[in-house]
Amino acid sequence: MNGHIAPEFRAVAEAFATDPRGGSALTILRDGEPVVEVVEGWSDAARTRPWQTDTLVQVYSTGKPVIAMxxxxxxxRGLIDLDAPVSAYWPSFRTPASVRQVLSHTAGLPAFPVPRPASAFGDWDLLCGDLAAAQPEWEPGTMAGEHALTYGHLLGELVRRVDGRDPARFVADELGFDFAFALSDGDLARCAELEFDAPDWPARNGGEPGSLKSRAIGNPAGARDLTVLNSVEWRRAAVPAVNLHASATGVARFYAAMLDGSLPPLAVPQYVGPDLFVGRETTWGLGVQIEPDGTWGHGGTGGSAGYADPARGLAIAYVTRRLGDFAALDRIDAAMP
Known part of the structure; x- marks a missing residue:
């Protein structure tokens, strides 16, 4: 482990170092200033390239608040009315859901409706066409089910139709933090290779056969396949629900900007109740989960997360290339001063 640690956060850094993941990073900003910025391990499976503070790694759903933003x-800017139907901006869209309902995972489109191979992730128009023609699985607004893979296409197509820029370009131009969809050559060179903590990781995280979770993350195929996830094709594609590639500091600065008011708030409650994908009572804001203790943010399958602790003025991000569970983040959280 190496990096910057403020003395009062020494226990947090020790929690981070307790179980090295062979490539991970933790950044904590307090009132926008770094109190922890540490890294460990390597960015490649061969363990030849040490992890740097600007190493990028796929963070799965940790990136959902970015496309929501x-x-x-x-x-x-007055260009989208959150209470307007999606079809006001996307005329071929059949589901009678509002933009707000898409943002809060209550639109009833948690899974792509047409079976597609992994190559479909590179065909934006194809997948958006599938969603436009889909029938919702429940009446929009009546319940939640995290839109695991569809979320980024639903919101990203709204961005494209209203603004004219594709979602990856919009995020790069308008946010400017150290993260990206549809990576450039320069960003590809900074990418870490993903690994599983054990060979059964895809099965452990696949959901029961036939369940909403299984359907939501299983189509198109490949979202839990290392051959796909570590490919140039995947990294160059925009799959805004799951393939943000980010540094820990980039994610933390995104949350710090919401805490200081530089960016508009996302932690505005929209839905409180059971989430059919998450499997528990959930409070959804505009793309973030709001916890009972007042923290808010989003985790990603595999163990990465970004969140804000407004009571302490903290913006926190943990990223890892070894896909496992949230044990490391739980230890880090428990050690907070």
Whole structure:
């Protein structure tokens, strides 16, 4: 482990170092200033390239608030009405859901409706066409089910139709933090290779056969396949629900910008109740989960997460290339001063 640690956060850094993941990073900003910025391990499976503070790694659903922010920014400019139907901006869209319902995972489109191979992740128009023609699985607004893979296409297509820029370009131009969809050559060179903590990781995280979770994350195929996830094709594609590639500091600065008011808030409660994908009572804001203790943010399958602790003025991000569970983050959280 190496990096910056403020004395009062020594226990947090020790919690981070307790179980090295062979490539991970933790950044904590207090009132926008780093109190922890540490890294450990390597960015490649061969363990030849040490992890750097600017190493990028896929963070799965940790990236969902980023594409949500793109829509909220356009709403703040008067270009999108969150209570308008999606079809007001996307005329071929059949589901009678509002933009707000998409943002809060209550639109009833948690899974892509047409079976597609992994190559479909590179065909934006194809997947958006599937969603436009889909029938919702429940009446929009009546219940929640995290839109695991569909979320980024639903919101990203709204961005494209309203603004004209594709979602990856919008995020790069308007946010400017150290993260990206549809990576450039330079960003590809900074990418870490993903690994499983054990060979059964895909099965452990696949959901029961036939369940909403299984359907939501299983189509298109490949979202839990290392051959796909570590490919150039995947990294160059925009799959905004799951394939944000980010540094820990980039994610933490995104949350710090919401805490200091530089970015509009996402932690505005929209839905409280059971989430059919998450499997528990959930409070959804505009793309973030709001916890009973007042913290808010989003985790990603495999163990990465970004969140804000407004009571302590903290913006926190943990990223890892070894896909496992949230044990490391739980230890880090428990050690907070």
């Amino acid at each position: 793109a829509v909220v920014l356009l709403a703040g």
